[in-house]
Amino acid sequence: MNILEARHLTRTYTIGDREIRVLDDISLAVPRGEFTVIEGSSGSGKTTLLTLLSGLDRPTAGSVFVRETDITHMTEDALAPLRNETFGFVFQSFHLVPSLTTLENVSFPAELGRDRAAREKAARLLERVGLQARGRNYPHQLSGGEKQRVAICRALINAPEIIFADEPTGNLDSENSDAILRLLLSLRQEQGVTLVLVTHSPEIAEMADRVITLRDGRIISEKRHAE
């Protein structure tokens, strides 16, 4: 079964009297557990596609299906549990809450769902990425690589089925990038998590099951790597 499907997605923006077509008739299907990379030059529409697939933005035309349910016109209230429980998000700029500690940032999405084990789960995740000693620190006290590891823990706390990541290793050195990539790949292996990553990194693309290349808002190639 495809966990995620896009059918004929188009996204346009109107600036003044000009209409800009940022995505043009994108269709794709992602089977459960697959690791998909979306690549393409700057401005080709990668981030826009990720925000449409994850229900953060709505297409001008076309539809998005999650587990065969059309989410395109779902209300914000109906989308909220999907965003909080089924999806995990990792962005280049972390989006950590500055006034919360590391442990609180990670446990927050689970506490929204009244998970009594939220703190415990958060502590276990932090341990897994080597940040067990940093639970009481605030984001401004962490390095970029550490912040990204915290952001990944937060994305994982509700055991999502799909992780959407936009340049998750974009600003990081190779050691931190490797650690983050290893973590994502091990989750896929252990829990069958589906990964949809936007990246410029050829090393990451090399490890994916499939690489989708965009140019000017269209898919120009779709390469599948052998098992």
Ligand SMILES: Nc1ncnc2c1ncn2[C@@H]1O[C@H](COP(=O)(O)OP(=O)(O)OP(=O)(O)O)[C@@H](O)[C@H]1O
């Ligand atoms: N809110 C907006 N209003 C108008 N145009 C937009 C808006 N958001 C994005 N665009 C345009 O859509 C195009 C695609 O943007 P997008 O961020 O999806 O590209 P990208 O491939 O992720 O680029 P990068 O690799 O630089 O992050 C760009 O030309 C951008 O200027």
